[in-house]
Amino acid sequence: MNDTAIEIGGLRKSYGNVEAVRGIDLTVRLGQVFALLGPNGAGKTTTVEILEGFRDRDAGEVSVLGFDPSKRDRVLRSRIGIVLQSTGIDPYLTVAETIELFRGYYPHPRSVDEIVEVVGLREKRDTRVLRLSGGQQRRLDVAIALAGDPDLLFLDEPTTGFDPAARRGAWQVVKNLEALGKTIFLTTHYMDEAQVLAREVAVIADGRIVAQGPPATLGGRDTAATRVTFRLADGGPPLPDALAARAEVSEGLVRLRTGDATRTLHELTGWALDRGVRLEGLDVTRPSLEDVYLDLTGGEAEAEADEPAPARPGRRRRR
Amino acid sequence: MSDLALGIRQVRYTNKAFWRNPASAFFTFAFPLMFLVIFTALFGNDTVGVFGERISTSTFYVAAIAAFSIITATYTNLAISVVFQRDAGILKRTRGTPLPGWAYLFGRIVHAILVAALLVVIVAAFGAAFYHARLPSRTLPAFLVTIAVGAASFSALGLALTGLIPNAEAAPAVVQAIILPLLFLSDIFIPIQDPNAWYVKLAKVFPVYHFSQAMKAAYFSPAGNGFRSGDLLVIGIWGVVGVLAAVRLFTWEPKR
Numbered sequence: 001m002n003d004t005a006i007e008i009g010g011l012r013k014s015y016g017n018v019e020a021v022r023g024i025d026l027t028v029r030l031g032q033v034f035a036l037l038g039p040n041g042a043g044k045t046t047t048v049e050i051l052e053g054f055r056d057r058d059a060g061e062v063s064v065l066g067f068d069p070s071k072r073d074r075v076l077r078s079r080i081g082i083v084l085q086s087t088g089i090d091p092y093l094t095v096a097e098t099i100e101l102f103r104g105y106y107p108h109p110r111s112v113d114e115i116v117e118v119v120g121l122r123e124k125r126d127t128r129v130l131r132l133s134g135g136q137q138r139r140l141d142v143a144i145a146l147a148g149d150p151d152l153l154f155l156d157e158p159t160t161g162f163d164p165a166a167r168r169g170a171w172q173v174v175k176n177l178e179a180l181g182k183t184i185f186l187t188t189h190y191m192d193e194a195q196v197l198a199r200e201v202a203v204i205a206d207g208r209i210v211a212q213g214p215p216a217t218l219g220g221r222d223t224a225a226t227r228v229t230f231r232l233a234d235g236g237p238p239l240p241d242a243l244a245a246r247a248e249v250s251e252g253l254v255r256l257r258t259g260d261a262t263r264t265l266h267e268l269t270g271w272a273l274d275r276g277v278r279l280e281g282l283d284v285t286r287p288s289l290e291d292v293y294l295d296l297t298g299g300e301a302e303a304e305a306d307e308p309a310p311a312r313p314g315r316r317r318r319r
Numbered sequence: 320m321s322d323l324a325l326g327i328r329q330v331r332y333t334n335k336a337f338w339r340n341p342a343s344a345f346f347t348f349a350f351p352l353m354f355l356v357i358f359t360a361l362f363g364n365d366t367v368g369v370f371g372e373r374i375s376t377s378t379f380y381v382a383a384i385a386a387f388s389i390i391t392a393t394y395t396n397l398a399i400s401v402v403f404q405r406d407a408g409i410l411k412r413t414r415g416t417p418l419p420g421w422a423y424l425f426g427r428i429v430h431a432i433l434v435a436a437l438l439v440v441i442v443a444a445f446g447a448a449f450y451h452a453r454l455p456s457r458t459l460p461a462f463l464v465t466i467a468v469g470a471a472s473f474s475a476l477g478l479a480l481t482g483l484i485p486n487a488e489a490a491p492a493v494v495q496a497i498i499l500p501l502l503f504l505s506d507i508f509i510p511i512q513d514p515n516a517w518y519v520k521l522a523k524v525f526p527v528y529h530f531s532q533a534m535k536a537a538y539f540s541p542a543g544n545g546f547r548s549g550d551l552l553v554i555g556i557w558g559v560v561g562v563l564a565a566v567r568l569f570t571w572e573p574k575r
Contacts, residue, residue, distance in 0.1 A: 052415060054572070073419045082415040088408025092339035104320060105418040128339070148417070156399070156521050 004050050004063075005030045005152055005183040006051060008181060013046050020046040022207035023060070028200070029239035030151075033174065033184045035198035043207040044187040045085060047158050051185065052082050053184055058171060078106050081145030085156045087137050089144070091130035098129060118176050119143045135166035142173055151318060152183045159193060173194055190288045205297040208300050210244030215304055219292035225257040227287075231280040240271050322419055324560075327427025329418075330433075342551060347396065351438055352445060356382055358508065367510040369539050376510060381446030382538035383507045383509045385439050386469070386531045392435035393428075393470050398477035401427060402500070406487040410571045420571070424478065432470045434450065439466060455538055458545030462537040468551050469530045472558025479561045482568020503528040506535075507531060510518040526557035 006028035013021040018138040021043045028034040040042050049055045050062060050091045053076070054071040062069060067076040068313060088096055089256060096112055103109035119139040124132060138158065145153055155174070159167045174197050177184060189193055194201045195215045201210040203219070211219040230241075231252050237256070242265070248255045261284060272279050287295075320330070339342050363377035404410055413423050446452035457464040480497070484490050502508050504518045505528035511519055522528040529550035537545045 054411070054415070074419075077415065078417040080415075082412075084408060084412060084415070086408050086409070088412040090332075090336050090409060092336040092403075097332075097335070101328075102416060104325065104328055107414045107417075144412070275449075 003030045004028070005032070005065060006034075006053075006185060007061070007063040009061040011047065011062060012058045013043075013050060013055065014058055016088045019207055021050075021057075024204070024207075024209055026202055026209065026212075028183065029187060030183050031181055032200055033178050033186065033198050034193035035201045036185070036187045036204055037189070037194040037201050037293065038187075038204035039189055039299075042204045042297070044189075044204055045156055047204070048154055048185065048187050049099070052080070052154055053077070071313065078148055078301050081137075081148060081150035081153045083153070083155045083158055087141050089129050089137065089140060092128060094126050094128050095132070095140055095143070096125045098140060098149055102144045102147040108149055110149040115143045115146050118180075119173050124255045125239070130207075134290070135162055135169065136154060137161070138166075138170065139173060146177075150182070154175060155184060155186045157187055157189070158188070159188070167193070170265045185275065191293045195289050203293060203296050204252070210296045213271075215289055217294055218289060219285055220290065220293050223260055224292075226255040226261040226264075227283070227285045228258060228268065228283070230254055230268075230282040233278065233280070236277055236313075237275050240267070243268060253284055322422055326422040326425040329422055330429045333426045333430040334433070337434075346394065347434060348438060348441060351384050351442055353447065354387065355384040355442060355450075358384070362509075363450075365468060369430055369535060370541055372539075372541060374385075374539065375451060377450040378452045378539075379510055379535075381442060381450050381452035382535045383510075383531060385442045385446075385538070386534040387502060387507050388438035388442055388498070389435045389466060389469050390473050390498065390527065390530070391430045392438055394473035394477040394480075395494050396434070396477075397427060397474055398432045398480045398494045401478065401481045402484050402490040405481065405486045405570065406573045408573070411573075414571045426472045426477070431474055435470045436466065447555060450536065454468075455545070458537050458540055461533075461540075461545035461547075464546070465530075465533045465537045465551065468554050468558070469526075469533070471562070472526060472554050472561060473530075475558045475561030475565055477561075479564035482565065482570060485574050501525050504528070506531045513522070515544070526554045529553040 004027060004210075005161055006026065008024055008026040010018070010051050011024040020309060024047060026034075026036075036044050036047060046055060051069055053072045056070050060110070065076060065079055067073050069076065093101065095116065095294055099115055116125055119142050121136060121139055121143060122134060127142065129137065142155070142158070145155075147252050149271075158174070159170045171193070174184060174186070178197075184197075186194075191305070199214060200212070201215050201218055203207050204240060211220075216222060232249075232254055234252065238244065243256065246256055246258065255263060256268075266283065268279070271277070358380050362382070363375065365376040366373040367376050367379045369379060397416040410423070414420065443452070443454055447454050477494075480494065481490075482491050491535075501522065502520040505525070506522075507527065513519070517527075527546075533547040533550040533554065536547045536550075
């Protein structure tokens with residue numbers, strides 16, 4: 001099995017006439033934090049539930065730690081931890097009792113002390129589940145998934161519905177797990193989450209993988225054109241021809257795309273200083289992961305724009 | 320840990336969680352006693368013919384409500400609680416662990432049967448203290464076997480029914496709509512006056528009627544060992560049907 005944790009080839013799944021997954025190929029290495037990023041309804045949960053053994057596939061090859069998950073092998077289930085999209089925990093047991101209950105299902109469980117430490121629930125050990133906040137319940141979900149000391153963890157939208165502070169807490173938990181050497185397969189519709197947590201990101205839209213790579217280079221982000229925008233006052237001198245040829249102008253706002261930002265800026269600012277032109281609101285923007293994502297997933301990501309999301313690293317203010 | 324040990328561990332945790340919800344636990348036990356008191360208050364001054372003897376209706380109700388207790392604790396409570404657990408995602412979550420599915424269900428069923436047994440003890444003690452219902456002694460084996468067959472069969476039927484209940488909100492309504500008419504027609508809530516009435520013929524198709532007859536025999540049979548093998552057979556057949564239906568219909572995930 002060398003260093004491959006998950007191998008998917010030509011995976012397909014339909015519900016009635018709806019093709020949820022239309023031929024996916026993916027490889028996840030051991031010890032890697034992998035994010036499957038996509039809008040709602042893109043096929044994320046279907047894919048992850050096939051990997052977890054909850055759904056049967058229609059076609060394709062799937063290997064999880066060397067097992068076919070559709071066989072629901074007990075050995076495989078003892079080596080993976082699953083955090084489903086929605087919590088399902090008996091409300092009347094305490095945190096420690098719940099973890100203890102699940103520990104009993106596994107051949108080599110982790111200690112309760114270690115688990116509450118990793119997920120940050122030490123102070124809540126003896127609190128009943130029904131008295132936990134939403135974020136704490138979600139962390140207990142992760143705690144249960146860790147009970148068997150799994151090699152591979154599935155996290156299906158682990159922070160959906162969280163406030164920003166709770167998300168930061170959850171991210172820290174994932175970082176802790178990465179430090180423990182766990183392989184993590186994460187689905188999310190937040191690009192910042194994928195960017196902060198994952199070493200490798202696959203973008204899924206409409207049941208297909210549309211881009212894959214490390215967050216820094218995803219979708220050709222590292223080589224994509226830089227955008228230079230600024231305003232020109234009416235009646236000023238016109239742009240030099242070399243720049244004007246690449247510029248889009250609307251209502252005084254000029255947009256330039258360039259593959260060589262250093263040279264273009266030099267030409268632009270040199271011209272402006274020579275002619276005494278003020279470049280109002282000069283802004284140089286590299287495409288953020290969000291730009292790439294919106295580009296790749298088309299209009300489908302629009303719905304997400306309404307959801308609260310904390311500051312996005314790497315994203316520049318645009319005018 | 321062996322699988323059986325895992326199953327027994329599930330019983331313990333199910334039991335622990337059960338008692339942590341005092342309101343639910345209290346009414347699980349108070350409900351049948353409440354019915355016993357109400358029915359005896361309403362109809363208890365009458366007499367009813369049982370195996371050729373006239374006994375007080377209040378005594379009759381001790382056996383009837385003992386039967387009702389078992390049906391409530393297994394069929395009713397099991398079906399409703401399992402659908403709630405299913406819709407809360409608890410079943411799916413458990414399904415993703417190495418715990419065998421049967422061990423989880425074993426925990427819930429055995430717990431339901433233990434509650435049923437405790438309820439019978441309470442009802443029998445209450446009946447002996449207040450309603451002249453002698454505790455079964457000569458017929459004790461029949462009493463225990465009838466309880467076991469009934470509890471197992473009604474558990475299987477409750478579990479099978481969960482496969483037909485679309486969601487947790489609908490669970491109490493569906494479960495009660497099926498069982499309440501049968502409780503009225505099957506010599507449990509109201510003693511049957513005319514054994515030849517059409518509704519008795521209808522009730523005889525279902526296990527509730529046979530269970531009430533078997534429980535009464537185990538309680539009041541004036542001679543013999545109190546076994547009603549014909550009734551037990553019908554209950555057992557329904558139990559097998561329940562198991563087969565549960566295997567086909569039971570789901571671990573919420574229905575959408």
